[in-house]
Amino acid sequence: MWRYVFRRLGQIPIVLVVVTITIFIVVRSTPGDPIQIMLGMQTSPDAVAAIRHEFRFDQPLYRQYLLWLWDVVHGDLGRSVRLNQSVVSLLTERFPVSFRLALAAMVFAVLVSIPLGIISALRRNTWVDYLCTGVTLIGFSIPNFALALVLIFVLSVKLQLLPITGIGATSSSLWASIAPYVLPSLALGMLQVAVLTRLLRSSMIDVLSQDYIRTARAKGLMPSTVLVVHALKNALIPFVTMIAIQFGYLIGIQVTIEYTFAIPGMGTAILNAVVNRDFPVIQGFTLVIASFFLLTNILADILYSVLDPRIRY
Secondary structure, three states, rough: HHHHHHHHHHHHHHHHHHHHHHHHHHHHHOOOOOOHHHHHHHHHHHHHHHHHHOOOOOHHHHHHHHHHHHHHHHHOOOEEEOOOOOOHHHHHHHHHHHHHHHHHHHHHHHHHHHHHHHHHHHOOOOHHHHHHHHHHHHHOOOHHHHHHHHHHHHHHHHHOOOOOOOOOOOOOOOOHHHEEEEEEHHHHHHHHHHHHHHHHHHHHHHHHHOOOHHHHHOOOOOOOHHHHHHHHHHHHHHHHHHHHHHHHHHHHHOHHHHHHHOOOOOHHHHHHHHOOOOOOHHHHHHHHHHHHHHHHHHHHHHHHHHHHOOOOO
């Protein structure tokens, strides 16, 4: 297995090079000059040329890419054109916030989707199954920003149970640190609840119809043992795959939630960078998100052999 893991780790640089080339071409193809946007149209051409030279935008595109890639290999992701701040320091500020929010949303989704998926599979085509299906339809049909506004109105404005924002503020108690994450994680994780519940339901229905499940029941094993040890453990393999995909996906799709709750995360930073054509920030953040996505998928591959010892690489 470890040979497989090392081989997958060796493939990461190749994938990241393709990602960096793609994003480099895309951002350079968009109209707009980041230096002109930052300085304004009334700035003298000499000042614009000097800053373009400082950020190496006056170099040919292939040379800009090679110089940036050389800096990345040495741990330098460049400097923000708009903020005049290193991309690494900006990532140090923004990535932990987005990671905690994505983790909270995924924990919520897993804790809700596992019991819903199991109950739907065990009570297939009954009113219980239809009720659980209705919950998943809510997650699929309501945009996260609309759900966020409803949650804010009900839980914060009317009931005053939870704060609207406050992520990143220093808190003296554990609940004060966790409470600001509740509403955004609920709004962000509802779609994941729908996706994971439907997947686990289908997987559980397939596993429960297998011969080894009937054999386990015929041997007189307790229903809970059959369900947890023999059925759920095997049904979790596609479930784990989807968790890895969705977790990596959550890191990069928090824009609307971060704006709604005034969260200083990666989503708002990327959106501001796109608006201002801040190329170094776009490239650096995209590289980090792609790396995180690849690592979560490798972790999922490792968990396969833990869930099912028959799996060998």
